[in-house]
Amino acid sequence: MEDYKVATAMSPTHYLDHAKSFLKQDSTSSLISGGIAGAVSRTVVSPFERAKILLQLQGPGSNHAYNGMFRSIARMYTEEGWRGLFRGNTLNCIRIFPYSAVQYSVFEKCKQLMVQWSPRESNMCTDGERLIAGSIGGIASVAVTYPLDLVRARITIQTASLNKLNKGKLAKPPSVIQTLRDVYTHEGGFVALYRGIVPTTLGVAPYVGINFALYEKIRNYMDASEHDFSNPVWKLSAGAFSSFVGGVIIYPLDVLRKRYQVASMAGGELGFQYRSVAHALVSIFKTEGFFGAYKGLSANLYKIVPSMAVSWLCYDSLKKAFSEW
Incomplete structure (x- = not known):
């Protein structure tokens, strides 16, 4: 009985030690760090994210109601209030937590395996290996969360003034x-x-690869x-620069991704129907x-540059905090 009381009294500390040990595992x-970083960063730039999607989806058959990133945000606010700025963000955070978590963890695991499997004196990956590891992380994250990404794109435009999808009336978007x-x-x-x-995979894989490899x-x-990279300004700057380069390089595939996701809505009234990736690129x-x-490139850069800057800052800071806890 006394042993049971002692064990019970010690259990909170025992569990806390186990939790610390668990979180310190790479x-x-x-x-966890990747998931939290993704959710925080996407919430910060949610208005830019929705504006980018609306600009991307204005095909040749639309009325081009949205023109320019800041004017698009202003229009969203005028027509839908502050909630319009964050339309689909809850779903985006639900999607981005596992998306970002898988992306970062697979990236780190791939680097670890490459070091183990390849005979070398240094325990550092090469630039090419980081590029491959990032690309694999991107592919894995897409495979895990893609249906939620498709639904988010659909919900994002439900209340927007895009041609016949919304004839001047603000419809209540359907649930997930x-x-x-x-x-x-x-x-x-x-x-x-x-x-x-x-x-989506063709766009995300090289983007994540370039972004992660360049940041590292x-x-x-x-x-x-001699510089101190622990300074948050350096982390923000490095994250912003790496995401800018990757975003510009692969942007046409991002446009293609969003259009594929909504092309079958409203019988093609958005103005585009594609038979294949090649046909879509040629048509555009x-x-x-x-x-x-x-x-929508400018809106995309307004979104991804601060988003990845915040994401990398959160990720590195949380990883360090877990290791020192």
């Missing part, structure tokens, strides 16, 4: 469950939930120099010109 800390049910029932079953995953390149350079450049493939 895979666990990467997973209802949207999933409608897509599954009316658009081809389980396969329909992954419509657009090919262009800058971080390693700063660590080797042919009917909308070179800049058609970069429609």
Whole structure:
């Protein structure tokens, strides 16, 4: 009986020690830190995210109600109030937590395996290995969360003034469950939930690879120099620069991803229907010109640059806090 009392009295400390040990594991800390960093960063830039999507979805058949990033945000606020600025953000955070968690943890695990499997004197990955690890992380994160990304794109435009989808009336957007049910029932079953995953993967994989590899390149350079990379300003700057470079390079595929996700809505009244990735790219450049493939780029950069800057700052800070706890 006395032993039981002692064990019970010690259990809170015992569990706390186990929790600390669990969080100090690299895979666990990467997973949790990545998830929190993703949710925080996306909430910060939610208005820019929605403005970018609306600009991307204005195909040749739309009325181009949205023009310019800040004017688009102002229009959203005027028509829908402050909630319009964060339309779909709750779903985005639900999606982005596992998305970002998987992305960071797979990236770290791939680097670890590459070091273990490749005979070398240094325990550091090469730039090429970081690029590959980041790309694998991007592919894994897309595979895990893609149906939620598709639903978020659908909900984002439900109340927007995009051609005939909204004839001057602010409709209440359907729920996540209802949207999933409608897509599954009316658009081809389980396969329909992954419509657009090919262009999404083609865009996300190189973007994450470039972003992660470039950030770590800058971080390693700063660590080797006399500068103190622990300063939040350096982390924010490195995250912003790496996301800017990756975002500009792969942006046309991001446009393609969003259009694939909503192309079957309203019988194609948004002005585009694509048979394949190649057909989509040719159609965009042919009917909308070179800049058609970069429609919404400025809004995208306003979104991803501060988003990834905040994400990297949160991720590195949380990882350090878990390791020192």
